[in-house]
Each structure stands twice: as C-alpha cells, then as structure tokens.
Amino acid sequence: MADAGDDKCDAEAELLQRHKKERKDLQSEIQKLKHSVSKDNKKKKKEITDKIALLEAELDCRHEKELADLKLHTTGAPQKLAGTVDEVVDKVGVLGVGDNEESDLGQQAQKKASKAQKQRAKKAAEDQEREDRIREQAIENLTSSRHLEAVKIGTLLAHRGLQIHEITSDGNCLYAAISHQLKKQQLMCTVDSLRGRVAEYMRSNPEEFMPFLTTESGEPFSEEDFEKYCHELETTPAWGGQLEIQALAQVLKVPIEVIQSEGPSLVSGEHFTGSPIVLTYYRHAYGLGEHYHSVEDRVETEEEFT
Structure with a gap:
C-alpha cells in the first residue's frame, strides 16, 4: 500500500502537470489575443499587451x-508517527515476566506513551502553525505592495517590448544595472570603475550634490562629511540613488531613464544624445530596501503579433 509520502508526491506531480497544461493553454489564448488585432492598431495592441501581462501575473x-495549499493539506507527518509507542504497550502483556514486573513495565510504558503523545501533539501543532503561515503568506503575496509594483512595472515594460533583467541585491545594483546596459552597447565598465568615476565627478562638483545631502540628525553635510560619503561610495557596496544617477549621466554622457510603478519615468542627462540607458526602480522589491534592475528586449514565447 502506498504511504503518505507517495500520496504527497503523486498529488504534487498531478498539480504540476495541471499547472503545465494551464500555462500551455494560456499561451494558446495569448496567441489568439495577439492575432485578434491588426499590426497597425497601436491602441488595441497596447490594450492586448496589458491584458496579457495581467493574465500571466494572475496565473x-x-x-x-x-x-x-497542497503543502498544508498533505503534511501527514503527525499521523504517521502515531501508534509506535502504543504498539509496545499492547505487547507488554505477552512478555515472559512475573505479574509485578509486568505491572511495573506496563506503568513505565504508559508513562512513555503519555510523554510521546504530548510530543506528537506539540509537533502536530507546530507543523500546523508553520503550514498556516505558508498559506497566509501565499494569500498576502497576491495583494502585497511588492506584487502590485512588479505587475505594474512589468506591464509598462511589456508594451515597450521590454522585460526585466534581474540584478543581484547586494548594494551594487545601480552600478551592476548600468554595467549591463553598457555591455549591450559594446561598452565594458565594471562596477568598481563606475563607482570610481562617480566619486571623482562628485568630488569635482560638490555644489551639485552637497545641498541635497544631510547627516542622520538632519544637518547639512560639511566638507568632511561629503568626502567620507564619496570615499564610501568608491570603496564599499554603498547603495546608489538619484544623485549617483545624475553623476553617472554626466560621466557617461548619456540619458538615463528610470521606470517606476508610480508616476512618470525619471530622466537624467536628457540633453545628451547618446543611446539612453533604461533601468527599473522598485521601492518594495526587497525587505532591505529599494532596488534597481536592468531591462532587455522582451522574449516572445510564440510568434510575434501579425
């Protein structure tokens, strides 16, 4: 007879198989939507692209x-443990011992059984609590700020023919995203070299940046504070923001566009004529704070719009 582990594996395999079919069905539906609009109908094409992004996110x-939910309903571990000690208690009566010894052994076994039952009950409660947290988190994810932000930015990128190129969250995300964009233009710049060029530009033009920097107590930066800021920018994985983006636009002499979920894109260095660099900015992507991703051309899973 198949045990609970086999049942769980079978249920998970069946669910994954259904998910695979539903994703395939969605791709068929997406192709029908794409074919339902003519190539020169830009307004309708945008509506279809937005709808496709939402359908994919919802799935x-x-x-x-x-x-x-499957993990919650197929745990089965507490039930599998039940009965092990109870079976020992039932078998004590058939051992070849005297009445007094049998009684003592029975009492000891009952005490052990009682302790084991408490342990099983405690473990079952802990398992249930853990599974409840998993399910609550899954439900919360559907309406979380992080999810809604990702859907909005994904939709904005989709009708520009773009998609996210993920960048590691390690303090270097801004510079790594810029480096990825430059590589697409056949320009090789490392994170360290970008940090060094930004720090050098900021030191040479303090009037452009110092008025926007304050200490933790809210006091304006002194020259010493500003030098420390530039030194950390250059030598540590300090997070970069809008000031560093302005400096990057100046040293690279290209426009830098930052797409965000709320409000219009922010463009620095718009007076430059070089190929623009495009980044995405997330307020809620990670628990540690804000984050930047790069972008790349959107990959269609099937044929393009006709």
Whole structure:
C-alpha cells in the first residue's frame, strides 16, 4: 500500500502537470489575443499587451497559492508517527515476566506513551502553525505592495517590448544595472570603475550634490562629511540613488531613464544624445530596501503579433 509520502508526491506531480497544461493553454489564448488585432492598431495592441501581462501575473500567483495549499493539506507527518509507542504497550502483556514486573513495565510504558503523545501533539501543532503561515503568506503575496509594483512595472515594460533583467541585491545594483546596459552597447565598465568615476565627478562638483545631502540628525553635510560619503561610495557596496544617477549621466554622457510603478519615468542627462540607458526602480522589491534592475528586449514565447 502506498504511504503518505507517495500520496504527497503523486498529488504534487498531478498539480504540476495541471499547472503545465494551464500555462500551455494560456499561451494558446495569448496567441489568439495577439492575432485578434491588426499590426497597425497601436491602441488595441497596447490594450492586448496589458491584458496579457495581467493574465500571466494572475496565473503565476494562483499556481503559487495552490502549491502552498497542497503543502498544508498533505503534511501527514503527525499521523504517521502515531501508534509506535502504543504498539509496545499492547505487547507488554505477552512478555515472559512475573505479574509485578509486568505491572511495573506496563506503568513505565504508559508513562512513555503519555510523554510521546504530548510530543506528537506539540509537533502536530507546530507543523500546523508553520503550514498556516505558508498559506497566509501565499494569500498576502497576491495583494502585497511588492506584487502590485512588479505587475505594474512589468506591464509598462511589456508594451515597450521590454522585460526585466534581474540584478543581484547586494548594494551594487545601480552600478551592476548600468554595467549591463553598457555591455549591450559594446561598452565594458565594471562596477568598481563606475563607482570610481562617480566619486571623482562628485568630488569635482560638490555644489551639485552637497545641498541635497544631510547627516542622520538632519544637518547639512560639511566638507568632511561629503568626502567620507564619496570615499564610501568608491570603496564599499554603498547603495546608489538619484544623485549617483545624475553623476553617472554626466560621466557617461548619456540619458538615463528610470521606470517606476508610480508616476512618470525619471530622466537624467536628457540633453545628451547618446543611446539612453533604461533601468527599473522598485521601492518594495526587497525587505532591505529599494532596488534597481536592468531591462532587455522582451522574449516572445510564440510568434510575434501579425
């Protein structure tokens, strides 16, 4: 007879197979939507692109929730442990011992059984609490600021023919995203070299940046504070923001556009004529704070719009 582990594996395999079919069905639906609009109908094409992005996001979230629910309903571990000590208690009476010894052994076994039952109950409660947290988190993810922000930015990128190129969250995300964009233009700049050029530009033009920098107590930066800021920017994985983007636009002599979920894109160095660098900015992507990703051309899973 198949045990609970086999049942769980079978249920998970069946769910993943259904998810695979639903994703394939969605791709078929997407192709029908694409073919339903003519190539020169830009307004309708934008509406279809937005709808496709939302359909894909909704399917991903539903699949995530169903997997979390499966884990909750197929645990089975506490039930599998039950009965091990009880079986020992039942067998004590058939041992070849005297009445007094049998009684003592029975009492000891009952005490052990009682302790084991408490342990099983405690473990079952802990398992249930953990699974409840998983399910609650899956539900929360559907309406979280992080999810809504990702859907909005994904939609904005989709009708520009772009998609996210993920950048590691390690303090260097701004410079790594810029480096990725430059590589697309056949320009090689490392994170360290970009940091060095930004620090050098800021030191040479303090009047452009010092008025916007304050200490933790809210006091304006002194020259010493500003030098420390530039030194950390150059030598540590200090997070970069809008001031560093302005400096990067100046040293690279290209426009830098930052797409965000709320409000219009922010463009620095718009007076430059070089190929623009495009980044995405997230306020809620990571628990540690704000984050930048790069972008790349959107990859269609099937044929393009006709």
